[in-house]
Amino acid sequence: MVELGIGVEASFDKARVLYLAAADKGSAKAMNRLGLMHYRGEGVLQDYAAAQELICEAAGKGDADAAFNCAGLFAEGRGVDKDPAKARAWYEKAAAENNIGALNALGFIWRDGLGVEKDPVKAADYFGRAAALGNPVALFELGAMYEAGLGLPPDLMKAHVHYNLAAARQHPGGTEALARVTAGLSAEDVTRAQAEAKAWRVAQ
Known part of the structure; x- marks a missing residue:
């Protein structure tokens, strides 16, 4: 409150x-914030x-945001x-707490084979978990995987x-991608897809 x-x-x-x-006094969140101050x-x-x-x-104390940040330090080689x-292990700890950044990071790791053998099925699972929470990046990437049939049946x-959904959440590539797939669908299929998007809800 004082900072803000x-x-x-x-x-x-x-x-x-x-x-x-x-x-x-052992506050993990305070440690994480102080660490970010030093980082920036x-x-x-x-x-x-x-x-x-x-x-x-702080990550070792179980803070998910700190685990995500710690993973980034190992991924970038900072400090x-x-x-x-090690980066992947910390991302997995953060992802276990539904940290959206970690879920997306693991999606990219498995999709692109960053330090691992490519596994688009695992990538789709991580993107799917983040997409269910309403994250525009994950929604877009999952759309791309459905469009390409990568890790998921083409659809x-x-x-x-x-x-x-990604475009509605202002993903920079969402509108262009939406126009592209719209051109490949019948009017009836577009109407059905729009109805599904309207009915979609963020996971609780």
Whole structure:
């Protein structure tokens, strides 16, 4: 609240002191936030090693956002040696808590074979889980997999549904992809696909 100025005067310095106090008491969320400050150089010197220590300690305490961030550090080689296997392991921990970023990251890892043998079926499963939560990136990628028949049976109607949902959530490629598959469907199929998109609901 102090950092964002909610109900009090905003003060980054005071917020940082509070985060430090919370981190000293073992707060994983405070550790993760302090780690991000070091990663970005927000009010402190940019220090990838300090960022990695704080973020991955928070991840070890079970914080899903920290696990996602820790995975990114291993994937990029920031503060640690690049290690795709460790990155994937942390992404999987975050994905187990339905962290959308981690679900999408694993979708791309398995689709593109980033440190693993390509497995489009696994990719579709991860994208499907993130899409069910309403994420536009996952909705678009799942649409692309239905359109190409990659990891899923080819189905232009389902591609239309997912592109439509992605476009409605302002995915930059959604409108163009929607127009492309619309051109390949009958008017009746487009109407059915639109009805399915209208009836779609985010998973609870």
